[in-house]
Amino acid sequence: MDKRLHDRKFVRTFFTTPTAESGADDSAKKLRSAIELRGMQAPDVWVPDNEDATAPNMRDEGAENIAEVVAEKGDDFPGEIHPRVVWHRDSPETRYKGFQHMLEIADPENGAVENIDGFVIPEVGDIDDWKKADEFITIVENEYDLEEGSLAMSVIIESGSAELAMGKLREEMGKADNNLERLFLLVDGEVDYTKDMRAITPTGALPEWKELRHNTSRAASAAGCIAVDGPFDDIRDVEGYHDRITANNAMGMLGIWSLTPGQVVEANQSPLPPQDGYWTIEADGRTVELTEEDGVQVYNGDRIELEKEGDTYELEIGSEELQLSEEELVEELVDLTAYVPSMDDIVDSMEEFEAAKEAGKGAIAMTRATTVSIDGVEIDISSDRMWDEATYQAMMAPVALFQDVYENRPDQHDDLAELYSEDVVERAMEVGN
Structure with missing residues (x-):
């Protein structure tokens, strides 16, 4: 079940929009604006949000707005469209209301279903609850003579029971009594998850929930789905959002919730290799990007100091002082520095390995070298990395x-x-x- 079952192999951005707002001349104004997004401002997955982002008394109108706006403009939208409907593991009434909204949105007479890729189901519980949602979507498909499985299902992990259910997906998917192969995104909802777990922090801030993100990424990989992190509420903290994306990427979670078009741009670009490669150095617990000056990588901070004393060097990193020979200093700097390759660098290396493999070589050494300058002291460093088929696949x-x-x-x-x-x-x- 590791194989992806949908056309999209990756999703970087999951962008939600209120479906109806009271008091506005056009309650669907934000939907009409979002569906016009293009380029880096447009998400991979757009989620007209008929749950938390829309007031309860506006949700019936919200479902109608989704159908109307998608029917008018859905053909031209560059991403996928997955409306979020209401659902709750403990409320049959809420589940039925979500079912009614799905019927409204998918009704072919409303003209939207050809551009609806699936539905997002929030507040799911154990695996039987996931099956209920799947069954409702199957009923919608049969009601309108749609191909079974043509509407994807994404779920938001907002409870301990939903987290545990992810571990049962491999054994449940593919059974004759369900269509869980339609599962597409596994999305973390850390706010409601925190509430469900009764978690408390001194400041009231959300816990990081690294374990949840890891578990979601692992479950998505095992079940052929795609993992997406939850919303990052501080929309002005671009650096924090970027850091969160970088940390997620390292555990295989390439997608993240986006609350604004600005966050969409950041999340669309962050997982891609940079335009230009650059060197970094570990400076007393902080990763610092070095500045290139005439081919030399210069450290300009005050967390590292370097002085040459005769044939030896004194290297200070924070409160640590080291007396090193030149050879020892080179080894230390090799350990402290790292190179972040550009797309061009990665392609160069992959092409070189492909050529070597074509020539019958199973592994080759790739050398990376530069000159590092700290406090005006310049040191040449280099390191070799052995590339084999496993390295090649990882870099792919x-x-x-x-x-x-x-x-x-x-x-x-x-x-x-x-x-x-x-x-x-x-x-x-x-x-x-």
Whole structure:
């Protein structure tokens, strides 16, 4: 079941929009604005949100608005469209209301269903509850003579029972009594999860819930789904949002909830390799990007100090002082520094390995070298990395993401060409094929 069952292999952005707002001349105004987003401002998955983002007394109108707006503009929207409907593991009434909204949105007479890719189901519980949602979607498909499984189902993990249910997916998917193969996204909802877990922090801030994110990423990998992190509420903290995305990417969770078009842009770009490669150094617990000056990587901070004393060097990192020979200093700097490759660098390395493999070599050494300057003292460093087939496949992940983006988001072609150049884009689309 590890194989992806949907066309999208990756989802970077999960963008929610209220479906109806009272007091406005047009209650669907925000839907009409969101469906016009293009390029890097447009999400991979757009979620007209007929649950938390929409007041309870506006949700019937919200379902009608979704159908109307998607019928009018859905053909041109570059991402997938997955409305979120109401649902709750403990409330049959709420589940039935969500079912009614799905029937409204998917009714072919309303003209939207051809551009509806699936539904997002919040507040799910144990695996039997997931099956109830799946069964309702199956009924919708049969009601309107749609192909069974044509509407994807994404769930939001907002309870301990839902988290435990993820561990049962592999044994349940594929059974004759369900259509759980329709599962697409597993989305963390840390706010309600915190409430369900009765968690308390001194400041009232949300816990990081790293274990939840890891468990969701693992379950998505095992079940052929895609993992998405929950919302990052501080919309002005771009650096914090970027750091969260970077941490998620390291555990295989490439998608994140986006609350604003600005967050969409950041989340669309962050998982992709950078335009230019750069060096970093670990400076007393902080990763610092070095500044390139005439081919030399310069450290300008005050957490590291370096002084040459005759044939030896005194290296200070925070409160630690080291007396080192030149050879020992080189080893220390190799350990402290790292290179973040650009897309061009990654493609170069992959092309080199492909050529070596074609020539019959199973492994080759790749050398990375530079000169580091600290307090005006320059030291040449270099390191070798052995590339074999496993390394190649691991490095294929960011390229595979790029290829998936390029194939599924033609509206971002110009942005990607501007970011990387036409030549790099063309070569990136060729490697691994």
